[in-house]
Amino acid sequence: MSSLRVRFAPSPTGYLHIGGARTALFNWLLARKEQGTFILRIEDTDVARSTQESVDAILQAMEWLGLDYDEGPLYQSQRFDLYRSKVDQLVGEGKAYRCYCTVEELEQKREAALKAGGKPKYDGTCRERRDQPTGLPFVVRFRTPQDGETVFNDRIKGTISFRNDELDDVIIQRTDGTPTYNFVVVIDDADMGITLVIRGDDHLNNTPRQILMYQALGCPVPEFAHVPMILGADKARLSKRHGATSVMAYREMGYLPEAMVNYLVRLGWSHGDQEIFGLRELVEKFSLENVGRSAGVFNPDKLLWLNAHYIKAGDPQRLAALVTEFLLVRGIDPATGPDLVAVVRTLQERSRTLLEMAEAAAFYYASEISYELEAATKFLTADREAPLAALVEKLEKHATLDESAVEAAINEVLAETGLKLGKLGPAIRVALTGGTVSPGIFEMVAVLGPQESSRRLRRALRHLR
RNA sequence: GGUCCCUUCGUCUAGCGGUCUAGGACACCGGCCUUUCACGUCGGUAACACGGGUUCGAUUCCCGUAGGGAUCACCA
Numbered sequence: 001m002s003s004l005r006v007r008f009a010p011s012p013t014g015y016l017h018i019g020g021a022r023t024a025l026f027n028w029l030l031a032r033k034e035q036g037t038f039i040l041r042i043e044d045t046d047v048a049r050s051t052q053e054s055v056d057a058i059l060q061a062m063e064w065l066g067l068d069y070d071e072g073p074l075y076q077s078q079r080f081d082l083y084r085s086k087v088d089q090l091v092g093e094g095k096a097y098r099c100y101c102t103v104e105e106l107e108q109k110r111e112a113a114l115k116a117g118g119k120p121k122y123d124g125t126c127r128e129r130r131d132q133p134t135g136l137p138f139v140v141r142f143r144t145p146q147d148g149e150t151v152f153n154d155r156i157k158g159t160i161s162f163r164n165d166e167l168d169d170v171i172i173q174r175t176d177g178t179p180t181y182n183f184v185v186v187i188d189d190a191d192m193g194i195t196l197v198i199r200g201d202d203h204l205n206n207t208p209r210q211i212l213m214y215q216a217l218g219c220p221v222p223e224f225a226h227v228p229m230i231l232g233a234d235k236a237r238l239s240k241r242h243g244a245t246s247v248m249a250y251r252e253m254g255y256l257p258e259a260m261v262n263y264l265v266r267l268g269w270s271h272g273d274q275e276i277f278g279l280r281e282l283v284e285k286f287s288l289e290n291v292g293r294s295a296g297v298f299n300p301d302k303l304l305w306l307n308a309h310y311i312k313a314g315d316p317q318r319l320a321a322l323v324t325e326f327l328l329v330r331g332i333d334p335a336t337g338p339d340l341v342a343v344v345r346t347l348q349e350r351s352r353t354l355l356e357m358a359e360a361a362a363f364y365y366a367s368e369i370s371y372e373l374e375a376a377t378k379f380l381t382a383d384r385e386a387p388l389a390a391l392v393e394k395l396e397k398h399a400t401l402d403e404s405a406v407e408a409a410i411n412e413v414l415a416e417t418g419l420k421l422g423k424l425g426p427a428i429r430v431a432l433t434g435g436t437v438s439p440g441i442f443e444m445v446a447v448l449g450p451q452e453s454s455r456r457l458r459r460a461l462r463h464l465r
Numbered sequence: 466g467g468u469c470c471c472u473u474c475g476u477c478u479a480g481c482g483g484u485c486u487a488g489g490a491c492a493c494c495g496g497c498c499u500u501u502c503a504c505g506u507c508g509g510u511a512a513c514a515c516g517g518g519u520u521c522g523a524u525u526c527c528c529g530u531a532g533g534g535a536u537c538a539c540c541a
Contacts, residue, residue: 160469174539202535205469205535273490296477297477439503
C-alpha cells in the first residue's frame with residue numbers, strides 16, 4: 001500500500017454520466033496501479049437537489065464498470081458539524097468573515113459592474129466591517145489574500161498560476177448555515193488525507209481559491225490533476241442532445257462494461273498505438289503522464305466498434321447470460337429453443353451489441369417463421385423443391401448433427417442434384433429464418449437441430465408448391 | 466467582457482529538435498475472401514490553425530494572432 005490517496009466525488013443530482021465515469025476510472029486506475037487508496041465521497045451538501053435515487057444510480061454504474069472503492073461511500077451531508085467548526089475556526093482567526101449583503105444587493109452590484117465593463121467580483125462591502133448586527137441573516141465569506149499569486153503544478157496541465165487579486169471572497173457558509181462546495185471539498189480532501197485530486201478541468205478555476213483555503217486552514221495542499229472535458233460532435237460540452245450520456249443507458253443498449261471502460265480510457269489517454277486494453281492491463285499501464293491536455297469528442301462509432309470487438313472475443317457462456325434479459329424483454333424465452341450458448345456462438349461475429357444479438361437470435365426461438373416476401377419469391381422457387389426434400393430426408397434420420405455432418409449432408413444433396421450451394425443455401429436460409437441475413441447455413445442447422453430444421457424445411461416446401 | 470486552459474487526418478491519438486515524403490485506430494471508399502449478412506484481410510482518401518522568433522535544423526522550444534473550451538452563483 002502506497003501513500004497515494006485519491007477520491008471520486010460525484011454529486012448525487014442525476015445518473016453517472018460519461019465524463020464522471022471517466023474521472024472515476026482514472027482515479028481508480030491510478031489507485032490500483034500505485035496500490036493507493038480509492039475513496040468514494042458523495043457530495044450532497046445541496047440537500048434540495050440531492051436524491052437517494054441518484055446515489056443508487058451512481059453506485060450501480062460504478063459496480064457495472066467494475067470500479068470498487070476502499071473507503072466510503074462517505075456522505076458530506078453527515079459531516080456538517082465538522083464543516084461548521086472549521087468555519088468558526090476561520091472566522092475566529094479572522095480568515096473568514098460574516099457578510100450581511102443580500103442576494104438582491106449582490107445581484108445589483110454584479111450587473112452594475114458588468115455594465116460598467118468591470119469584473120462581477122464581490123466588492124468587499126463587509127470585508128472590513130467591524131460591527132456585528134444581531135438578527136440579520138448572514139453568509140460567511142473566505143477572506144482571500146489580495147496580493148501575490150497562487151501557483152501550482154498540475155499533473156496533467158503543467159504549471160498554472162493565478163493572481164490572487166483576480167479571486168474574490170467566496171461564500172463558504174450559506175445563510176441557512178450549510179457550507180458550500182468550495183469549502184467542503186477542501187475540508188474533506190484535507191480530512192480524508194487526499195494526496196492527489198483528479199477531477200474534471202471545469203474545476204481548474206476553483207483550484208487557486210481552494211489552495212488558499214488549505215493554507216488558511218494550515219493543511220498540506222494536495223497535488224492536482226485536471227482531466228480535460230468530453231465534448232459532443234459539435235465540440236460543445238457533451239449533453240443529452242448528443243445522445244445518451246448516462247453510463248447505464250449504454251448497458252441498456254447492449255454494451256459491455258469492458259467496452260465502455262476501454263473506450264473511456266482511450267478518450268484522453270494513450271499508450272503508443274495500442275487500442276485494446278483489458279482492465280488488468282490498464283492497471284499496469286495507466287499513467288497520468290500520458291493523459292492529454294485537450295478536450296476530446298465523444299465518438300459513439302468507436303465505442304460501438306470496441307463493443308463489437310469484445311462481443312466477438314467474449315466468453316459465450318457469459319454473453320448468453322447477459323443476452324438473456326434482452327431476449328426476455330422481447331418476449332423470447334430461450335428455454336423454449338436451442339441451447340443459448342450455441343446460439344450465441346453463431347452470432348458473436350455479427351453482433352455489435354447485445355441488443356443486436358437478441359434481435360438476430362429471435363428466429364431460433366420462433367415457433368412459426370414468417371417469410372419476407374422478396375426473399376421467398378426469389379429463393380423459395382419450384383426448382384428447389386427436390387433438393388430441399390432430399391435434404392429433409394437426410395436430416396430426419398438424426399436426432400443431432402454437428403456442423404461438419406450438416407455440411408456433409410448438404411454436400412451430398414448438392415452432388416446428387418447437381419445444384420450449387422449458391423442456389424440451395426439461400427433457400428435453406430429463407431426456410432429456416434424467413435430472411436436473407438443470418439449465421440452460416442451449416443452452423444445454423446446444427447444449432448437448430450435436424451428435427452427442427454426439417455420441420456421448417458417442410459413448411460417451406462408446402463409454401464413453394 | 467475578465468481570468469484560466471486548449472490547438473496533429475472528420476473523430477480518438479502517436480510524435481517528447483533531425484528517424485516526418487507525419488504512424489496507428491474509428492468512420493468513409495475500393496479489392497480479396499465467401500452460401501447471405503457480417504467477420505477477416507489488403508489498399509486508398511485525409512492532419513502538424515496562422516505569423517514571428519530560437520536553432521545548422523522545427524510537428525516538436527518561446528512569443529504573438531486566431532479559433533475553441535472552462536469559469537466568474539448563498540450549484541457542485
